[in-house]
Amino acid sequence: MSFSTRLKERREYLNMSRAELASKIGVTQAAIGNYENGISSPKEEILYRIFDALAVEPNYLWQDEMKKSSLPFTVSYPEQSLIKKYRALDTHGKDIVDTVLEKEYERIQQDEDLVGISLVARSGKNEIIKVTRKELEEINKILDEYEADPDEEADKL
Structure with a gap:
């Protein structure tokens, strides 16, 4: 900046x-x-x-x-403010902040590895499921190899 x-x-x-x-x-x-x-x-x-x-x-x-x-x-000004507050804490307070920070960081890392896929059933029901990026790659490979049933294609017309 x-x-x-x-x-x-x-x-x-x-x-x-x-x-x-x-x-x-x-x-x-x-x-x-x-x-x-x-x-x-x-x-x-x-x-x-x-x-x-x-x-x-x-x-x-x-x-x-x-x-x-x-x-x-x-370090942005808001971050500087948090650092000053953190430095003023005693050992117990720092342990609590460190624990929360680590847990939140782990949660965010896990969320970044998840993606939402919209599933639509034949009935028209729509639902979003979460899968890992690796699972999504595997699903895409299967879909790329999928050949539609000619009878199903004819039904759509």
Whole structure:
């Protein structure tokens, strides 16, 4: 993410309109739009006002640019907030959060391996079933090899 994207992300996270931010830092709403669209960059004095108005560290707004040179990954503001809360927990609290996080991660990984298939019976009943991607590949192979019964094709006409 670029500075412009991070600026917009943080403003929206705070549920702040462009007009509100513009009013807080003493520029026009159009200027905020230009900053967020990467058309122009704020002057140094305006940057300091942006940091204050959005309650961010300067590094937050340039995190991706820094990543290219030295940081191994970027962390969004909501993630930074969660990290601060996590660091304030005692050992018991961290164990609980770690357990929940691991369980949720496992659940999501399993869900990503499942796909929904819509089945339609001759009666017209429609149902969606979940199968693994491997099972879907096997079903598709069977269907590719399937040759329709000529009598059934004639019945459809």
